[in-house]
Amino acid sequence: MKNNKTFTLLIIIMSTIFLCGCWDIKDINKRSLPLVMGISKEAEEEYKLTLQIPILENENQISKVVTGKGNTVASILGQIRTNSEDAVDYTQIRLIVIQSNLAHSEKEFKELIKFLMVSKEIPSRALVAITDESIEKVLANINDKLGVQATSIYDFFNKGGGWAPEMFSIPIWEVYRSAFLFTKDIAIPVVRSGKDTVLVFEGSDILKKGNIIERISPHETQLINVFQNKNEKGKIESLGFASIMVTNSSIQNKTSMKNNKPVLSSDLKLKMYILEREEGITDNRIRRELEMLIEKRFYNILKKTQERNADIFGFGQQFQHMLSYNELKDWRNVYYPNLKVNFKVHANME
Numbered sequence: 001m002k003n004n005k006t007f008t009l010l011i012i013i014m015s016t017i018f019l020c021g022c023w024d025i026k027d028i029n030k031r032s033l034p035l036v037m038g039i040s041k042e043a044e045e046e047y048k049l050t051l052q053i054p055i056l057e058n059e060n061q062i063s064k065v066v067t068g069k070g071n072t073v074a075s076i077l078g079q080i081r082t083n084s085e086d087a088v089d090y091t092q093i094r095l096i097v098i099q100s101n102l103a104h105s106e107k108e109f110k111e112l113i114k115f116l117m118v119s120k121e122i123p124s125r126a127l128v129a130i131t132d133e134s135i136e137k138v139l140a141n142i143n144d145k146l147g148v149q150a151t152s153i154y155d156f157f158n159k160g161g162g163w164a165p166e167m168f169s170i171p172i173w174e175v176y177r178s179a180f181l182f183t184k185d186i187a188i189p190v191v192r193s194g195k196d197t198v199l200v201f202e203g204s205d206i207l208k209k210g211n212i213i214e215r216i217s218p219h220e221t222q223l224i225n226v227f228q229n230k231n232e233k234g235k236i237e238s239l240g241f242a243s244i245m246v247t248n249s250s251i252q253n254k255t256s257m258k259n260n261k262p263v264l265s266s267d268l269k270l271k272m273y274i275l276e277r278e279e280g281i282t283d284n285r286i287r288r289e290l291e292m293l294i295e296k297r298f299y300n301i302l303k304k305t306q307e308r309n310a311d312i313f314g315f316g317q318q319f320q321h322m323l324s325y326n327e328l329k330d331w332r333n334v335y336y337p338n339l340k341v342n343f344k345v346h347a348n349m350e
Helices: 002-022 073-083 106-118 135-144 172-178 218-227 283-307 315-319 325-329 331-338
Strands: 036-041 047-057 060-070 095-099 127-131 186-193 199-208 211-216 236-238 242-258 261-277 340-349
Touching (some): 036 135, 047 135, 060 135, 106 211, 135 186, 186 211, 186 218, 199 218, 236 283, 242 283, 242 315, 261 315, 261 331
Parallel strands (some): 036 095, 095 127
Antiparallel strands (some): 036 047, 236 242
């Protein structure tokens, strides 16, 4: 009998120990789950951090905007958590919007991206975007649009293939990694609040070794997607006398070295459907004009990026099997400015 009592007491003690591990667990309905974070800083002023937090109101999912200021982003995150009526869980943040004046400050931008990458609270898969507007205006715009859900800003970057081929997204970890790459630079999407829509896509800022050096248009951004083998399906082009929709695309690249200079031959194949045309305009003219338009667009952006030694297309990665490690370290300054690209577009009717 004594042994049974001892055994029962031991079970009770062990159960109590295991239950203590759950003392700090919060029910989901007692937590605030921010989806979007905005970060800004004016000159020598403090950081301003704005959160978009979904809330349920009469079974409709809207959001509230919470703002804090401080000397560091970490201190503001702690301040908001302390002052919030619920436990704030930052692990569900899906998108981080950075005001352009902060993004264009090379030192501060690098420090910010490093903090976001190493932070245990903020997921490294969260997407990054830049805006020229005030963060509050961009995030508050979601509640001004009738019928818009709290997740709409994040959904804007994830429409799926065939709906917005010029749109793309980039996570924190890719932005962080880009500062250490020898053969590839990246683009970060630029957005603003829309008049009739939640957001408007304005193009992309080119990031070279952590420094923003150029802004390109949505049309130019879409060419980056093409060279990453993302389908152009759904892209609408206006030629003035005709409008077409791209229904499929594929690209083939061949690399070579001539006199120690890199050469890339790229063939882009498009299938298109004519939406409308002026009377008397032939299929051949439409096809020829489309090919010329896209080729001209590509060579314009190639010229701009070569002048700035920014390999936004990641061409250097296609020459990794031809160059040594030390040669790849000099790709931007030695090889990329001398890269010759033979880019051809081949359009066919659907």
